[in-house]
Amino acid sequence: MTDLAWPPGLILLLGAAALPFARERLRSALILGLPALTLAAIWWWPLGTLVSVPFLDYQLELVRVTSEGRLFATVFAIMAFAGGLYALRQATTFELTAAYAYAGAAIGVTFAGDLITLFIFWELMAIGSTLVLWAAGTEGAYRASLRYLLIHLLGGVLLMAGIAAWVAETGSIAFTAMRLESLATWLILAGFLINAGAPPLSAWIADAYPEASPSGTVFLSAFTTKTAVYALLVGFPGAEILVPIGLYMVFYGILYALLENDMRRILAYSIVNQVGFMVVAIGIGTPLALNGAAAHAFAHILYKALLLMSAGSVLWMTQRRKCTDLGGLFQSMPVTTINGIVGALAISAFPFTSGFVTKSLETQAAANEGLALVWLLLLAASAGVFLHAGIKFPWFVFFQRDSGLRPPDPPANMRQAMWLFSFLCLAIGLFPQVLYGILPHPVDYQPYTLEHLVSQLQLLLFAGFAFFAMLPLMRRTLTISLDFDWFYRKFFKELLSEFSVRTSAFHGALTGRWRGRIERLVGNLSRHHGPQGTLARTWPTGSMVLWVAILLGASLLLYNR
Structure with missing residues (x-):
């Protein structure tokens, strides 16, 4: 010690x-x-x-x-x-x-x-x-x-x-x-x-x-x-059950983020999606996969915070959080827009950003272990990430239709924090060996190969095309999406409400029944002991002396026996 x-x-x-x-x-x-x-x-x-x-x-x-x-x-x-x-x-x-x-x-x-x-x-x-x-x-x-x-x-x-x-x-x-x-x-x-x-x-x-x-x-x-x-x-590490759990998280986050209207809920669902990648890698359990999970977690904290700083700046300056209320903000919030785009590119694993040099460790680990289905699903999920976080968030918040809002960029300290994380997202992407050097296991991996660059750019290109092709189908609604939380936000609430109603009715009936009994008891006591009751009358002194003498005589007789 x-x-x-x-x-x-x-x-x-x-x-x-x-x-x-x-x-x-x-x-x-x-x-x-x-x-x-x-x-x-x-x-x-x-x-x-x-x-x-x-x-x-x-x-x-x-x-x-x-x-x-x-x-x-x-x-x-x-x-x-x-x-x-x-x-x-x-x-x-x-x-x-x-x-x-x-x-x-x-x-x-x-x-x-x-x-x-x-x-x-x-x-x-x-x-x-x-x-x-x-x-x-x-x-x-x-x-x-x-x-x-x-x-x-x-x-x-x-x-x-x-x-x-x-x-x-x-x-x-x-x-x-x-x-x-x-x-x-x-x-x-x-x-x-x-x-x-x-x-x-x-x-x-x-x-x-x-x-x-x-x-x-x-x-x-x-x-x-x-x-x-x-x-x-x-x-x-290497717990195989984590692979299907992580894959569920990956696609769960994508699906619900695509349905969402609240810009910060979009990014919150994206957290589940990104952590799912890491959980899958931990389940694979090889040194390359564990390095990928650790590196992805490091990079994710930076670009996810950057995205939420961008969204938080919009909320701070407009007091609005729904995508349906926003749009066209790039005209008056250029710094927030630029930093939001950097975060969106990083989370989408765009080349020369931190996401590109960290996520690829995980997909490569799946390929190395012959997990073809896992590799294909992670690849498809990467396209889904670009759809909801890489395009949907910046497109609906900063571009698309003009909401008419013209807020300025946030205060200097908020802008400085965003610039710092944008710099880190790009620096890690350009110089990945700095991050690789502090990973748990030695790294023998080169992210910038022609095959990786071309395949990733193709993936992002087709994902972007799919987004704009299906844009009419991605209408933003004013609702929020529930899944398992329906049980404790709706079902259990209704159950508790019904229980309260029935309990109140039972309590009222029980209270009425006992109140009647108590009132009858009080009435009987009042008749005998109340001001006009039998035992509360005024008796003549002579009568009382007579009764005292009778009682004393009776007690003497009983005592002598």
């Missing part, structure tokens, strides 16, 4: 606690300085360093530095910096405090060397993210946060039960790769998958994230699902 035991995530956690008490200038310095200090601490620890503390009969490994954990912690710290910059002058102190605690807990997960430490930070993430939702201060955000919290409490219970069963079975709390051979590991897997947005509980992402503030949605998009990807990467 090192003398200066300081897990990097605690810098953000403790710094978050200081934000409400700092003056405005110091608060701004903390918002930008804390993530930078955290990033330095992440790279200060060499690989393999271990910080442990005793707890009951176990040793908690608060810091175990692995290449996977350091990769995810690095992008989490970058995200916290850019998110703080984006939120600097718009978000409340409460939101920033919750967001930095949320980010610190996510970094704590990536450094956790045991399941107990992981669980503690896992639950802190759930609390922090719920508070980020509450910070929006709207009725919709409050209702969504309750549903969000319900889902994550379920995931936490499953994870806790799985950890307890695992410790009982093995006697170990080490967080390492596990096989799906017992109920314990299945419960742990279920806990991880709920946070990843896996079926059947995928809808919580699109339900909750768009209800946060513009900056809150940016924070929420980065941490919960990607810590789940990290946990799956470490805990269940």
Whole structure:
């Protein structure tokens, strides 16, 4: 154990606690300085360093530095910096405090060397993210946060039960790769998958994230699902069940995003879609596939945050979020438009962007393992991503018909955050070896081959043609789409309402019945003991003396016997 035991995530956690008490200038310095200090601490620890503390009969490994954990912690710290910059002058102190605690807990997960430490930070993430939702201060955000919290409490219970069963079975709390051979590991897997947005509980992402503030949605998009990807990467590499689960997520996200009208819900469904790619790669489990999942997660955090920053800027300047209310904004919001397009190209894996050099690792891994069907489905899904996130979002929001709105670009700090992530999306695409150099396994892959460039450009070209050819069929509606969340948003609500009605009727009948009985009892008591009752009359003194004498005589007779 090192003398200066300081897990990097605690810098953000403790710094978050200081934000409400700092003056405005110091608060701004903390918002930008804390993530930078955290990033330095992440790279200060060499690989393999271990910080442990005793707890009951176990040793908690608060810091175990692995290449996977350091990769995810690095992008989490970058995200916290850019998110703080984006939120600097718009978000409340409460939101920033919750967001930095949320980010610190996510970094704590990536450094956790045991399941107990992981669980503690896992639950802190759930609390922090719920508070980020509450910070929006709207009725919709409050209702969504309750549903969000319900889902994550379920995931936490499953994870806790799985950890307890695992410790009982093995006697170990080490967080390492596990096989799906017992109920314990299945419960742990279920806990991880709920946070990843896996079926059947995928809808919580699109339900909750768009209800946060513009900056809150940016924070929420980065941490919960990607810590789940990290946990799956470490805990269940090569688990074959993850391949069909991931494929379901891939096409689920595409389908619902194409049906959606709310620009931030489109991008929220896209999170499920993108995480599905990573889950498939983890299920394949080869070094190339695991590198692909890790690299894709790194790149996804950047371009998804960029897209949501662009959408959040539109929402901030127009106070509108429906595609039916927007259009033609490129005329007055050129910076937001350009950055939105960069994010759209990156998520679509356009050449020379981060998506091109990271997603291809996953599809190549499927091809290398002879998984022809998986490879074809991932290829088809790449076209679907271009349809909903690469074209639909920028086309309906910034182009197509002119809505007549002429808002300016957002404040400087929001523009700077978008430029930063646009730069990173392009830099990774142009110089992929920098990212490849910090991946978990050695990388022997060249993304810029003639075959890959031509096939990807063909795919994007035909996807773009299909979008505009079917544009009349993609009419935007004012409704929202429900799937499994129909049960707890509609069915259970109606069930509860019906239960309440019937319970109220039963309660009324029962209350009426007992009220009648009590009234009769009170009436009888009143007749005998009330002011005019038999036992309440005024009796002559002589009569009372006579009755006392009779009673005393009777008692003497009984006593003598």
